[in-house]
Amino acid sequence: MKIVRSALRRLDIWDILLVALLIAILVMGSIQTPYFLNATSFSLMFSNFSEKSIMILAMMLIIIVGEIDLSVASILGLSSAILGFLFAAGWPLWLAMLAALISGGLAGLFNGLLVTRVGLPSLVVTLGTLALFRGAAYIVLGDRGISNYPDAFTQFGYGTIPGTLIPWTFLVFAALTAIIALVLHGSWVGRQLYAIGNNREAARFAGIPVARIKLLLFVVSGLVAALAGIIFTARFSSSRADNAVGFELDVITVVLLGGVNIFGGRGTLLGVLLALCTVGALRSALGLADYPDQVQSIIVGILLIASTLGPNLVRRVQDAILRRRVAPEQTLLQRSTP
């Protein structure tokens, strides 16, 4: 309850605009086709975002502390490849899944160590590991595809909870969202993340273990990406080395669209969830109207730029008004000082 109230207090102009946009999309979509505004369509809408939605949550934490992880889609591919390789080699599925998760965590640890111990910028590190981890996926699996997964597993990927239209993967997302809501907005750890993002040096002097927290976040990001890899494998019933190529851009786009500052220190879970719903609804509405993926991306790209441009313009207008009000006094002051 307290979290909800504090989240409501943090609602800013951009969040309200996102809500308005979301409503507009829902209205337009339902005018356009009766198939848009029903439960099946929503169920499918989420299903298409299963992997991205959880990767978005982890990416949000990384960007709030002022870092970035470009390698998430490659970690997804690598964990999917390892899962497929081990499963094809006769490992029991649960053990192969565990190994996939661990590999994701190790990949994240590798990123984190290069960033926190060697002191390299995360943009460069994860650009390198974007290629490295994807390459590792190709080394593991080559151009093979593993697809003979058991039904129970694929059912987890695209099936819904019996009697409802809620996809199983939504449970994963909901659980992660709840945890992150508690950590980010309801605990001292969350405040430490914002402190690091606002001023790393000041946070360090305040006794916050900056390096350790960042390392941990990169591991979390790797683990979540591996989890997304398992979901992706289950949903398409296939492990391929090129699974989910290019997802990182979509994931980062949604996080920034949600009002998270690219330089860290600002952004809320609520904003990111709103952005996720907006992009999901937009893509679904445009998809039903037969617009291809890439054309939908034009609008997502424009929204991304608008998300920063809008608040900037508002601030500039406010500044101009303020300056005009202050200006006469200033000229007086300037005259009085020779």
Add this chain to the structure above:
Amino acid sequence: MDTETTVNTHVTSKASSRGLARMVARVGQIRELGLLAVLGVVVAFVGVQEPRFLALSNIEQILQSIAIIAIVAVGETLVILSRNVDLSVGSIVGLSAFASADLLKGNPSLNLWLVFFFGCLLGAVLGAINGVLISYAGIPSIVVTLGTLNIYRGIDFAIAQGSQVNAYDVPESFLSIAANRILGIPLLIGVAAVIAIVASYLLRFSRQGRQVYAIGSNPDAAEIIGIRKARIVFSTFLLSGLLSGLAGVLWASRFALVDSHAASGLELLVIAAVVVGGVNINGGTGSILGAMLGTIILGTIQSGLEILRFSPFWLQAIYGAAILIAVTLDAVITRRVGRLLTERRLR
């Protein structure tokens, strides 16, 4: 850590500042010499096992295959030196490639100079849009260019509508441009070399070139001493777009087959090449020469792996490892030099 070293290198007494400048210049030279050494090792390693690798025709082929990336990398270097990043270059190359090939398909009798002019202009306009949003609307470059990466590629798709331009759709004279030779040098390599040399000269000796470094080292300080930051940053994005537009036309000429996927993901290759070449992702240090060496090293590694019959599956992993090793070494060396400077100052 790196903030400490920058503080240390900046806080030096006036007397030792000339020595410091010499030291910094030497570090720059060491960095480029280091890149040359790496290139030498790669070439020797592959050449010993497969002498064909050292044949002039193969070297020419390597250079030809990286020329387009090199042209884009020149623009990206300018952008990164000013502490920005341009993620939209791949989409600009793709859009320019398709639009110019499509233009020729519709008007086969069009003067080829006009096609190149069109591609460059298109790229410049797209780059200018980036520049306006970054310089004058104050949006971080990574946000703007991530957005325009999507937008420009989307426009490419909307124009193409799933179609593609094939080799038989465009005049033979257009396709032979990339293969043409001037004074015995393949045109593609010549164009890339001229652009790199001109940019290198301007960056080192022109006022605006020095201002790019000043902005990248300390944007606020640059503004205080009167550098028109917005205008310079705008220009770097304009140039990056223009060069990408040119690269797009060359792409269409070289590969003959253009669809709306052309050059997607190129931005990562370009940034990787620039970073391997020792250009600091946080701006302020690096050179065109370094970026070109970075491009050549990555191209040579790729060709070497192919000629040694490495499985293509290893290619990407080795590529990634090369990027990480390069930046790690660079960071370690920079830190060592920084410590050396501090010790000297204390003495």
